[in-house]
Amino acid sequence: MTGRSVEGPAAAAALPRRTWVFRLSITFLVGAAGGWLFDQANLPLAWMIGALVFTTVGAIAGVPMIASHKVRQPLIAIIGVMLGAQFTPEVAARIPEWWASVIALLAYVGLSTSLLFWYFRRLGHGPVTAYCASTPGGLNEMVLIAQEMRGDYLSVALVHATRVLVTVLIVPFGFIALGLYDQGSRASLGAAFGDISLDEAAILTAGGVAGYFGAKALKIPAAALTGPMIVSALLHLVGASTIAPPGPLVAIAQVVVGSTLGARFAGVPIRRVLRLVVHSLGSTAIMISLTILLAAAASAFVDASIPALVLALAPGGLAEMSLIALALGIEAAFVAAHHVIRIALVVLVLPTVFRRRFEDPGGRGEP
Numbered sequence: 001m002t003g004r005s006v007e008g009p010a011a012a013a014a015l016p017r018r019t020w021v022f023r024l025s026i027t028f029l030v031g032a033a034g035g036w037l038f039d040q041a042n043l044p045l046a047w048m049i050g051a052l053v054f055t056t057v058g059a060i061a062g063v064p065m066i067a068s069h070k071v072r073q074p075l076i077a078i079i080g081v082m083l084g085a086q087f088t089p090e091v092a093a094r095i096p097e098w099w100a101s102v103i104a105l106l107a108y109v110g111l112s113t114s115l116l117f118w119y120f121r122r123l124g125h126g127p128v129t130a131y132c133a134s135t136p137g138g139l140n141e142m143v144l145i146a147q148e149m150r151g152d153y154l155s156v157a158l159v160h161a162t163r164v165l166v167t168v169l170i171v172p173f174g175f176i177a178l179g180l181y182d183q184g185s186r187a188s189l190g191a192a193f194g195d196i197s198l199d200e201a202a203i204l205t206a207g208g209v210a211g212y213f214g215a216k217a218l219k220i221p222a223a224a225l226t227g228p229m230i231v232s233a234l235l236h237l238v239g240a241s242t243i244a245p246p247g248p249l250v251a252i253a254q255v256v257v258g259s260t261l262g263a264r265f266a267g268v269p270i271r272r273v274l275r276l277v278v279h280s281l282g283s284t285a286i287m288i289s290l291t292i293l294l295a296a297a298a299s300a301f302v303d304a305s306i307p308a309l310v311l312a313l314a315p316g317g318l319a320e321m322s323l324i325a326l327a328l329g330i331e332a333a334f335v336a337a338h339h340v341i342r343i344a345l346v347v348l349v350l351p352t353v354f355r356r357r358f359e360d361p362g363g364r365g366e367p
Contacts, residue, residue, distance in 0.1 A: 132145055
């Protein structure tokens with residue numbers, strides 16, 4: 001596999017600028033075409049899933065693509081601002097009632113990581129690779145940890161990318177199959193540009209920028225999404241803003257999120273993709289089974305729907321699961337808040353526990 005698609009900005013910066021721009025343009029053109037076609041078919045989360053499907057197929061087929069962290073970050077901030085707009089005073093008043101679902105989330109992270117560590121070890125992966133592939137989230141962080149501790153970071157990247165891809169495809173279409181989503185009543189992406197005043201636009205923009213740089217300075221996980229979401233939530237709770245970002249910007253953000261995920265498969269030999277996809281499908285099945293069981297258990301104690309609980313615990317990315325909640329009209333603030341907690345556990349707590357148990361003081365890497 002080439003490092004371009006999984007190693008982030010450092011590898012992308014090594015490419016000649018014209019090559020980088022060309023590949024990025026191809027990636028987003030293919031993604032936008034997929035998003036448009038899915039939107040015409042009136043599918044849920046059309047712009048993101050369409051972009052994801054088309055770029056994944058194109059990347060595996062050999063179309064020159066690249067996953068750019070630099071471009072993804074500012075677009076993720078738009079999604080953060082939109083999610084923050086969901087935190088109304090009514091939602092904020094319910095936060096103390098979420099204790100049971102937070103406990104279910106803690107159990108989910110612990111159980112899934114333990115089970116999948118055993119699963120990947122049984123498949124022959126070393127301890128570092130097995131751990132980094134087993135966490136329910138933290139794709140970028142787990143790749144960096146695997147690289148630092150001399151694990152197979154390319155396999156880690158592929159397993160996580162496949163997990164998110166499969167989850168994003170299964171969950172919304174699963175809801176359709178179960179009659180939990182009416183395709184004829186798809187939620188709007190947001191207001192038109194002309195419906196937002198310059199004052200409101202300036203407030204939202206300033207909030208998104210301040211949230212991103214503030215979260216980055218404080219080293220908050222998923223700063224590009226979490227920071228703008230927190231600031232936007234505060235602005236909406238105090239009444240400084242009453243709207244969400246315009247729909248066209250949200251559609252563009254969805255295309256970038258979906259395209260970036262699909263492009264991670266660029267340059268990967270098909271044989272390796274198939275082997276790791278099979279491994280990842282097994283791990284994702286375990287995660288989704290745990291998600292459904294714990295969501296059902298928590299539903300007896302939390303005033304939230306089963307779909308909301310499933311999305312809150314599902315092993316997809318924060319941006320992806322939150323966008324699905326928005327598209328399906330399912331308590332997006334509840335879902336986003338739980339995924340922020342999950343990311344904090346995966347990025348801040350679990351690596352410390354693992355390092356103390358498995359880190360090789362000789363720096364030789366895993367066997």
